[in-house]
Amino acid sequence: MSNKKRLFIRSWGCQMNVYDSGRMADLLAPLGYAPAEAPDGADMVILNTCHIREKATEKLFSELGRLRKLKEEKPGMMLAVAGCVAQAEGAEITARAPFVDIVMGPQSYHKLPEMVARISRSGGVAIETEFPVEEKFDHLPAEAAPQGVSGFLTIQEGCDKFCSFCVVPYTRGAEYSRPAAAILAEARRMAAQGTREITLLGQNVNAWHGEGAEGLAGLLRLLAGIPGVERLRYTTSHPRDMDEALIAAHRDIPQVMPFLHLPVQSGSDRVLAAMNRGHTAEEYERLVDRLRAARPDLALSTDIIAGHPGEREEDHQATLRLIERIGFAQAFSFKYSSRPGTPAAAAAAHVDEATKDRRLAEVQELLRTQQADFNAGKAGTICDVLVTGPGRHAGQIAGRTPWLQPVHAFGSSTLVGRIVPVRIVAGHPNSLSGEIVEQEKDAA
Numbered sequence: 001m002s003n004k005k006r007l008f009i010r011s012w013g014c015q016m017n018v019y020d021s022g023r024m025a026d027l028l029a030p031l032g033y034a035p036a037e038a039p040d041g042a043d044m045v046i047l048n049t050c051h052i053r054e055k056a057t058e059k060l061f062s063e064l065g066r067l068r069k070l071k072e073e074k075p076g077m078m079l080a081v082a083g084c085v086a087q088a089e090g091a092e093i094t095a096r097a098p099f100v101d102i103v104m105g106p107q108s109y110h111k112l113p114e115m116v117a118r119i120s121r122s123g124g125v126a127i128e129t130e131f132p133v134e135e136k137f138d139h140l141p142a143e144a145a146p147q148g149v150s151g152f153l154t155i156q157e158g159c160d161k162f163c164s165f166c167v168v169p170y171t172r173g174a175e176y177s178r179p180a181a182a183i184l185a186e187a188r189r190m191a192a193q194g195t196r197e198i199t200l201l202g203q204n205v206n207a208w209h210g211e212g213a214e215g216l217a218g219l220l221r222l223l224a225g226i227p228g229v230e231r232l233r234y235t236t237s238h239p240r241d242m243d244e245a246l247i248a249a250h251r252d253i254p255q256v257m258p259f260l261h262l263p264v265q266s267g268s269d270r271v272l273a274a275m276n277r278g279h280t281a282e283e284y285e286r287l288v289d290r291l292r293a294a295r296p297d298l299a300l301s302t303d304i305i306a307g308h309p310g311e312r313e314e315d316h317q318a319t320l321r322l323i324e325r326i327g328f329a330q331a332f333s334f335k336y337s338s339r340p341g342t343p344a345a346a347a348a349a350h351v352d353e354a355t356k357d358r359r360l361a362e363v364q365e366l367l368r369t370q371q372a373d374f375n376a377g378k379a380g381t382i383c384d385v386l387v388t389g390p391g392r393h394a395g396q397i398a399g400r401t402p403w404l405q406p407v408h409a410f411g412s413s414t415l416v417g418r419i420v421p422v423r424i425v426a427g428h429p430n431s432l433s434g435e436i437v438e439q440e441k442d443a444a
C-alpha cells in the first residue's frame with residue numbers, strides 16, 4: 001500500500017506523555033500514518049519529551065543527532081519534537097537542530113495534522129508553544145485506537161501549586177479541568193473498546209473541578225456508572241486537594257481501587273515549607289490515617305526528593321522516619337535536580353552531589369524493603385487480578401492486583417479482560433506469582 005506512511009513516536013517521562021503520544025497517533029491516523037516499531041525507515045518521527053529532571057535536553061540532542069543521519073538517508077522524513085522540553089527550549093532546538101521540522105509544546109499537538117500538511121505543501125518549520133489547553137481538548141479526534149484492558153484518560157492538566165523545585169507550572173501551564181461530559185464520552189468509548197481499568201491522569205488530578213460533577217469524587221461516581229468500567233484509579237494527587245468526599249469515595253465506590261499515589265516529597269517540615277508544599281509531615285500522616293480509616297486495605301505510593309536545597313542531615317532523617325511510619329507499597333524517589341527558572345534553583349544552600357547520592361541510596365533502600373515486604377505479605381492470599389494480557393512464557397497470563405502489583409500465573413489468554421481470583425504463591429520484589437483459583441481456570 002503506497003499511501004500508508006509509518007509513524008514512530010518515542011515517549012519519555014510521565015503517563016500523561018504516554019497518553020499524549022497515543023492521541024498524536026490518533027490525530028495522524030486519518031492522514032495515513034500507521035505505527036512503526038522503530039525510527040528506521042519511518043516517514044515521521046516524534047520525540048515526546050520530558051523536562052522534569054536534568055539531562056532531558058542533552059538526551060534529546062543526542063537522539064536528534066542519530067535521527068539526523070536517518071533523515072539524510074530519507075530526506076522526506078518529518079521530524080517533530082513535542083512535550084515539555086519543546087515547550088521550554090523551543091528556540092534552542094531550532095537553533096541547534098535546524099533539521100527538526102516541528103516543535104510543539106504539550107498544549108499544541110492538536111494542530112499536528114495542520115502542521116504536517118503545511119510542511120508537506122510548502123516546507124519550512126512549524127513552531128507551536130502556546131498555552132490554550134481548552135482548545136486542544138476540543139480538537140481531539142473522536143476516533144481513537146484501543147488502549148487495551150487498562151488505559152489512561154487525561155482529565156486535568158497543568159498546575160498552579162508552584163512547588164519550589166518543579167517545572168510543571170511553567171511547561172504545562174495553569175490548571176485546567178476537562179468538563180465531565182467529554183470525560184464520560186471518552187470513558188464510554190474506552191469501555192466499548194474493551195478497556196476495563198481506567199487511570200485518570202492529571203498533574204494535580206484531585207484538584208479536578210470541571211463542569212458537570214462535584215469534584216473528583218463526583219466524577220468518579222459518574223464514571224463508576226459506565227457499564228464495563230470495572231476499575232478506576234487516578235494519579236497524581238496533591239495532599240492538599242484530598243478532600244473528605246474523595247476520601248469517602250475510596251470507601252463507597254467499589255470500582256475505586258484501594259491504591260493511592262500521594263507524593264509527600266519530604267518528611268521534614270522545614271523542607272516541606274521550603275518546597276512550598278503547603279502541609280506538614282504531621283498533616284500528611286493524619287491524612288493517611290483518615291484514608292486508611294475509610295479504606296483499611298488502602299496501599300500508598302509516594303514520591304520522595306533527596307537533597308532539596310537547604311536539606312540538612314536531620315531533615316533527611318525525618319524523611320526516613322516518615323517513610324518508616326507510613327509504610328509504602330511502592331514509591332518513586334529522585335535526587336534533587338536543579339531546574340532553571342524554578343525558585344529552588346536560585347536557592348543558596350544546594351546539597352553536594354555525594355551527599356544527595358548517599359541520601360537517595362538510603363531512601364531507596366528503605367522503600368525497596370517496604371515494597372518487598374508488601375509484596376511478600378500477599379503470599380497465601382487470594383487477590384482479584386485483572387488479566388491484562390498474555391504472560392512472558394507460553395501458557396501464562398499477566399495481570400494486576402487492586403494494589404497495582406504485576407501478577408503472573410498459568411492460564412488461558414481467553415481470560416484477558418476479566419477479573420479472576422488468583423492465589424498468590426510468592427511475592428517477589430517487583431511482582432507476584434500465583435495460581436488461578438480452579439473453577440475460573442477453565443471458564444470462557
Ligand code: 5AD
Binds near residue numbers: 053165335338
Ligand atoms: N528534582 C527532582 N525530582 C523532581 N520531581 C519534580 N521536579 C523535580 C526536581 N527538580 C519529582 C517529584 C514529583 C515527581 C513527578 O518528580 O517528586 O512528584
Ligand code: SF4
Binds near residue numbers: 166
Ligand atoms: Fe510540580 Fe508541585 Fe505541581 Fe506536582 S504539585 S506538578 S510537584 S508544582
